[in-house]
Amino acid sequence: xxxxxxxxxxxxxxxxVALVVTTTFGACLRLYHFPxxxxxxxxxxxxxxxIAELLQNGVADFPLLxxxxxxxxxxxxxxxxxxxxxxxxAFDITPYLTVLPEMLLSIAMIPLSYVFxxxxxxxxxxxxxxxxxxxxxxxxxxxxxxWNPNVIPFFLILLAYAALRYSRESYPGRKxxxxxxxxxxxxxxxxxxxxxxxxMPLIMTxxxxxxxxHVRFKDILVSLFIIFIFFSPWMANDxxxxxxxxxxxxxxVVSRSEQDERDSLGKHLFMDTYNSIRFYSLVLTSxxxxxxxxxxxxxxxxxxxxxxxxxxxxxxxxxxxAAAVGMLLCASFVLMLRECFMLKPDETKEGERKANxxxxxxxxxxxxxxxYYPLANEMDSRLFLPVTIIPVVMIGxxxxxxxxxxxxxxxxxxxxxxxxxxxNIKATVRWLSYVGGYGNTGYKKGGEYILEPYFVVTLGQWExxxxxxxxxxxxxxxxxxxxxxxxxxxxFTYLLEIEKGLSVRQIDVEKLDxxxxxxxxxxxxxxxxxxxxPENLGRNFDVKxxxxxxxxxxxxxxxxxxxxxSLPDVSEPLSFEQPNCYDLHIDIEFRxxxxxxxxxxxxxxx
Numbered sequence: 289x290x291x292x293x294x295x296x297x298x299x300x301x302x303x304x305v306a307l308v309v310t311t312t313f314g315a316c317l318r319l320y321h322f323p324x325x326x327x328x329x330x331x332x333x334x335x336x337x338x339i340a341e342l343l344q345n346g347v348a349d350f351p352l353l354x355x356x357x358x359x360x361x362x363x364x365x366x367x368x369x370x371x372x373x374x375x376x377x378a379f380d381i382t383p384y385l386t387v388l389p390e391m392l393l394s395i396a397m398i399p400l401s402y403v404f405x406x407x408x409x410x411x412x413x414x415x416x417x418x419x420x421x422x423x424x425x426x427x428x429x430x431x432x433x434x435w436n437p438n439v440i441p442f443f444l445i446l447l448a449y450a451a452l453r454y455s456r457e458s459y460p461g462r463k464x465x466x467x468x469x470x471x472x473x474x475x476x477x478x479x480x481x482x483x484x485x486x487x488m489p490l491i492m493t494x495x496x497x498x499x500x501x502h503v504r505f506k507d508i509l510v511s512l513f514i515i516f517i518f519f520s521p522w523m524a525n526d527x528x529x530x531x532x533x534x535x536x537x538x539x540x541v542v543s544r545s546e547q548d549e550r551d552s553l554g555k556h557l558f559m560d561t562y563n564s565i566r567f568y569s570l571v572l573t574s575x576x577x578x579x580x581x582x583x584x585x586x587x588x589x590x591x592x593x594x595x596x597x598x599x600x601x602x603x604x605x606x607x608x609x610a611a612a613v614g615m616l617l618c619a620s621f622v623l624m625l626r627e628c629f630m631l632k633p634d635e636t637k638e639g640e641r642k643a644n645x646x647x648x649x650x651x652x653x654x655x656x657x658x659x660y661y662p663l664a665n666e667m668d669s670r671l672f673l674p675v676t677i678i679p680v681v682m683i684g685x686x687x688x689x690x691x692x693x694x695x696x697x698x699x700x701x702x703x704x705x706x707x708x709x710x711x712n713i714k715a716t717v718r719w720l721s722y723v724g725g726y727g728n729t730g731y732k733k734g735g736e737y738i739l740e741p742y743f744v745v746t747l748g749q750w751e752x753x754x755x756x757x758x759x760x761x762x763x764x765x766x767x768x769x770x771x772x773x774x775x776x777x778x779x780f781t782y783l784l785e786i787e788k789g790l791s792v793r794q795i796d797v798e799k800l801d802x803x804x805x806x807x808x809x810x811x812x813x814x815x816x817x818x819x820x821x822p823e824n825l826g827r828n829f830d831v832k833x834x835x836x837x838x839x840x841x842x843x844x845x846x847x848x849x850x851x852x853x854s855l856p857d858v859s860e861p862l863s864f865e866q867p868n869c870y871d872l873h874i875d876i877e878f879r880x881x882x883x884x885x886x887x888x889x890x891x892x893x894x
Contacts, residue, residue, distance in 0.1 A: 333783070397441055482537075756835050770806075771808045
């Protein structure tokens with residue numbers, strides 16, 4: 289073995305070791321005190337109940353459609369449920385199994401990001417950027433609960449990488465293999481969120497058109513066939529319901545467009561840009577350097593919006609930071625375009641590879657910027673999950689620029705990376721400590737760092753709450769009645785039903801059960817500032833017990849004597865069979881979801 293070959297092998301081993309260490313570090317951040325610190329709320333409980341029903345009733349009950357797109361009747365595909373169902377079949381149903389696929393794919397995203405970024409950047413710069421992916425609080429926090437948008441970053445990067453490999457592969461068999469990988473990424477990714485449903489095929493179409501000389505018609509047909517298989521349940525549902533779900537999608541698009549017609553073009557473009565800056569900054573630094581703008585809905589146009597926010601000191605500072613970060617991102621964009629013009633894709637394979645990398649990154653940014661335009665006035669962090677890799681690439685362009693400066697360039701690039709990495713670690717460790725305190729007795733402040741500001745209950749807390757309820761009702765055979773926020777009624781109910789085998793209903797003060805047991809779950813902060821229990825309950829119940837679970841309190845109730853003496857006998861509510869999904873004369877909200885067992889109905893129709 290010559291010296292050059294030995295040196296190259298040594299570098300590959302060093303990179304592999306560094307990547308293993310980086311991935312392990314990212315896994316430790318995500319798996320710290322797993323599963324006690326994962327979140328379990330309304331959507332997670334929904335999936336948990338569905339998987340439990342599938343285990344009980346069999347695969348014939350598997351739904352043809354997945355969860356609803358927020359605020360509409362349009363439903364995504366059901367492929368999202370498959371990993372949790374398979375894990376439950378292998379290991380039985382437990383709440384943390386629903387989050388395990390997201391957790392594992394979030395970890396797998398770290399080495400996948402390195403492989404993707406190495407298409408353009410050097411091994412060292414790619415490793416820097418992978419470390420930012422591993423440590424970003426944005427990705428660590430979203431890995432802590434089960435939700436269909438959470439794995440979009442993995443599948444979008446997989447799609448982009450497969451597209452790059454396909455366009456530069458010359459061997460026919462390998463070319464077809466990469467087209468299959470891209471089709472799988474599309475088939476799964478499009479079923480995770482509406483913006484991925486629209487954005488991912490657009491990105492792939494535009495990119496393939498830009499490299500059409502490398503595209504084979506045979507591979508397109510193979511890819512379309514695979515996507516057809518992935519979407520066959522979705523299409524079967526439309527066949528059963530005469531295209532009801534497709535019409536719901538079109539209606540949602542039209543209603544969104546009409547809703548935002550009253551706002552000016554300038555305001556939408558400004559909010560689109562501002563929100564991109566805000567979340568890109570958050571992904572890279574794990575700190576809320578740029579705050580959410582206030583008074584958006586009440587502002588007539590962009591000038592009115594800026595004027596109203598400049599009147600507030602904190603918002604004035606936030607706008608100044610947004611301007612600074614925006615200039616840095618703009619500079620990165622200029623450097624990216626400069627790289628495009630400097631590359632010679634027709635002369636070298638390396639030049640073509642790098643040019644294609646920049647091309648697909650720019651296409652992804654433009655496509656999602658256009659998709660975000662009608663949503664710009666009301667955006668939260670989950671909508672930016674598909675473009676998580678974009679700010680990483682943009683900071684990589686800076687690192688790459690400094691890295692090539694003679695003498696001190698590599699030191700400058702490392703210093704910039706180290707500063708961002710330190711900010712991420714500081715925020716992520718602080719957040720893990722913060723969430724770890726949720727279950728501490730006497731802990732009074734709930735909340736999250738990135739997610740919406742409603743109180744969170746971790747699986748560790750839920751486990752203690754379930755045990756406490758079970759101990760209080762030992763020997764009791766009646767119905768348990770509960771009340772909490774809409775986010776926690778469903779997990780509270782399902783955990784008691786599935787984990788403890790209890791009969792649970794929500795408290796209805798108009799129909800009190802004298803033989804029932806009553807509990808309320810409240811945020812500790814609310815209990816300190818308000819009455820012990822909500823007013824509508826206070827008229828009918830006395831507080832029997834209060835158990836402190838840190839950020840939340842479990843309050844036991846008993847019906848007041850004067851109320852108890854006036855209660856009539858309570859009869860069980862009438863049960864009814866839910867109509868089939870294809871009974872279209874019945875409102876969609878009252879129909880059963882289409883399931884695998886409904887497919888034979890397609891062949892019975894004349």
